[in-house]
Amino acid sequence: MGLIPESVIDDILLKADIESVVGRYVSLRRKGSNMWGLCPFHHEKTPSFSVNPSKGIYKCFGCNKGGNAINFIMEMEHLSYPEAIRYLxxxxxxxxxxxxDDKGGDAGREKRERVKALLTEAAKFYYHQFNDENTGVPAREYAKKRALDKQTxxxxxIGYSPASWEATRDYLSGKGYTEEEMLDSGIFKKSEKTGKIFDLFRGRLMFPIFDSFGNIIAFGGRSLGSEMPKxxxxxxxxxxNKQNHLYALNFAKKEQSKQLIVVEGYMDAIAMxxxxxxxxxxxxxxxxxxxxxxxxxxxxxxxxFFFDADGAGQKAAIRAIKMMLAYLTKLSGIKIRIKIAKVPDGKDPDEFIRVNGAEKFAEVVKNALYVEDYLLDRAYNDNYDDKGIDKGRYQDDICLYGSWIPDEIKRSTMANEAAKVLGANPAAVLNRMNSLAENEGQRESLMQAREIARQKENDLKSRNTAPDEDIPEPADNDAPPEEAPEQDNIYAVVDTASDDELKLFAYAISLGPVLADQKKIAIEDVLxxxxxxxxxxxxxVKSFLSVFDAKRGVSFARMSDFFRRVTINGAAAEDVMYRECTRADQAEDVTVKKDYYLGYLYKIRISRVNEIxxxxxxxxxxxxxxxxxxAIDKKLSSLCDYKVKMRNKLEEL
Ligand SMILES: [Zn+2]
Structure with missing residues (x-):
């Protein structure tokens, strides 16, 4: 994307109304606010495919496919995103x-090729720095410590980025690359203070990231010592686009193995x-x-899969499994078996191999559990303590997990096993799993209730055991600011959202152009x-603001592109926001909507101030x-003023 201007995408979504786009392929009948028809993506006899003209989206309740007019054409005509836009x-x-891409004068393609060449040049530079007699010493010492031999x-x-703000920049500009190309490559930043660009990676061990064809498309950099971030x-x-790539896939695919092992970090992958x-x-x-x-x-x-043995890793495991099973349910065409492996003693694979050797590790891989068995184990172990099994919680967990399993036979096997633990009738357990599988809302609320309960327990535990910690003051220095770095933890993205936050955002979409009307909503009251x-x-919210149009606001269909990229509270953002926006749309009067919107906004801002x-x-x-x-008192008093202001605004509504 990026090459087709946002305004054009907006225009397409405005003109290519979903009803007529879908109507070219499916005969639709109106029922309530939706239109219904037979799904073009899966075989069915009764319509479960719906089109919502006011939101500009389609959704099949049978196979779960959904999206806006562009997504529909992509799916229907097997086109890429830009191709579908062009088609419409x-x-x-x-x-x-x-x-x-197919023309000689293709600016976009040429630009991408230049940027890839730049990245390859940068990799060469890092490689030479690593092997440089003097500059490379700290990096080579670190590599030795991590038992990385020359061949590996x-x-x-692997290379080394010198501890300098401009070494890479100067080298590449000497090779004729422009500032714009450097910024496009992602490995430089522009200082807001000086307007100059500077190296993103400084004094780090550099891992080139390849696409599956072996082109260098990005880098990861690890600190050599204890500097943060690691x-x-x-x-x-x-x-x-990190979502579409896997590190070392270019090498792994050459193995032509029927199995892929997925680990957390580069170092693990390299060690493997x-x-x-x-x-x-x-x-x-x-x-x-x-x-x-x-x-x-x-x-x-x-x-x-190998997930971290710590609490965060284990929680991430459940989330990833849920996402994968939902995806496999949705796309019944994809046949892939999912297994979860566990390194004994909570080690990471790299560490385990160093201590125990490759043969022992092969056993760990062999002992990986099928996802159903893993979930059975998890439900048991998570709810077992010295007092025995907590049956209530075990039942909640296992029924939830069972409801994710697409295969009926596997689901019923799971129900049988669970029934043994519960001392219950297997049919009753299976019934509960099935009903959760059919009722997304019920399933989500169970998942949320369960997470909230766990969170509370963890909070209590950490409050009792953790020492009081001071909040570190951000360091102030003259060096160019380093952007908040991506973390290496593959599950670092926080996707939680409170009810109030969801509602606030839904009303912002629902308000449409009113949000931009400063007579109705003051500029400081825009989310x-x-x-x-x-x-x-x-x-x-960033995406929302970036595509905001003062005349039209932001349509749900436009947001649907962004929803596809994230999850919220572990569920597909599109589904969560669809639910919320449908509720928000029910308040038909704009004044009422506006008041709801402002009410949630002030409430959220007050609670944010309370946290600070x-x-x-x-x-x-x-x-x-x-x-x-x-100084703190001064801050507190201004926060207090702000809070009073918010409270007054809230009361005035
Ligand atoms: Zn369908």
Whole structure:
């Protein structure tokens, strides 16, 4: 994307109304606010395929496919995103600037090729720095400590970025690359203070990230010592979208193994390759995505996952499993077996191989559990303590897990096993699983209730055991600011959103152009990414604001492109927001909608202020000087004013 201007996409979605786009393929009948027909994507006799003209989207309740007019054409005509836009542009008379790949003068393609060449040049530079007699010393010492031999280092093209703000920049500009090309590559940043660009990676061990054909498209950089963050990754760029790639897939696919092993970080993947498990890949700085699963399915029949043994890793495992099973249910055409492996003693694969050797590790891979068996184990172990099994919770967990399993036979086997633990009738357990499987709403609320309960317990535990910690002051120095780095933890994206946050966002969409009307909504009352606490919501709000049109607002259909990229509370964002927006749309009167919107906004801002206040108050207790205390008091008093203002606004509604 990116090459076709946002305004053109807006125009397409406005003109190519979903009703007529779908109507070319499916005969639709109106029932309530939706139109219904037989799904073109799966075989059925009674209509479960719906079109919502006011939101501009379609959704099949049978196979779960859904999206906007562009997505429909992509699916129907097997086209890429830009191709589908062009296709619709032709039918509905929207001119689309020519950025096509098949012409000699293709600016977009040329640009991408230049950026890829730049990245390859950068990799060479890093490689030479690593091997440079003087500059490379710290990097080579670190590599030695991690037992990376010359052959492995060369195989993965590992290099070193010197501890300098401009070494890479100067080298590449000497090679004739422009500032724009450097920024497009994602490995440079522009300083807001000086307007100059500077190296993103400094003093780090550099891992080139390849696409599946072996082109360098990004980098990961690991700190050599204890500096934080441990890992920095290239952000998404003109040539890189981390959701669509897997580290080391270019090597792993050559094995032509029927199995792929998925680990967490580059180092794990490299250690596995070195130990002979060359069918290993690593996810790239994000939670494992459905496009990555699809990518795996292209090359193998079975995926074996290694998740971290700690609490976060285990929680992530459940989330990833839920996403994958939902995806497999949706696309019944993809046949892939999912297994979950566990390294004994909570070690990571790299560590385990170093201590126990490759043969022992082969056993660990062999002992990986099918996802159904893993879930049975999890439900049991998570709810078992010295008092025995907590049957109530076990039942909640296992019925929830069972409801995710697409295969009926496997689901009923699971129900049988669970019935033994519960001392219940297997048919009753299966019934409960089936009814949860059919009722998404019920399933979500069970999942949420369960997570909230666990969260509370964890909070209580950590409150009782963790020492009081001071909140670190952000370091102030003159160096160019480093952007918040991507974390190496592949499950780092926080996708939680509170009820109020969901409602606020739904009303913002539902309000349409009113949100831009400053006579109705003051500029400071327009929602901001910072009003939200989770990464997914922040990203959605950013996208929302970036495509906001003062005349039309933002349509649900337009947002649907962004919804596809994130999850919210572990569920597909599109589904969650569909539910919320449908509720928000029920308030037909704009004034009522506006009041709801403002009500949620003020409430959220007040609770945000409360959080900041709490942390300031605890910081005040540990302040070392009167000066510091005074500064905190000043902040507190201005926060207090702000809160009063919000409260007054809330009361005035
Ligand atoms: Zn369908």
């Amino acid at each position: 542009g032709g039918i509905y008379g929207v001119d689309i600037p020519d950025t096509r 280092l060369d195989h993965f093209g 890992y920095i990754n290239s952000p998404d760029s003109l040539v890189y 390759h070195k130990a002979g498990f060359r069918n290993t890949v690593a996810a790239l700085g994000t939670s494992f995505t459905d496009s990555q699963l699809k990518l795996c399915a292209r090359y193998c029949e079975e995926v074996v 901001r990414p910072d009003d939200f606490s989770g990464d997914s919501m922040k990203a959605l 206040e709490e942390s300031l108050i605890s910081r005040r207790m540990y302040a070392s000087s009167q000066e510091e205390r005074d």
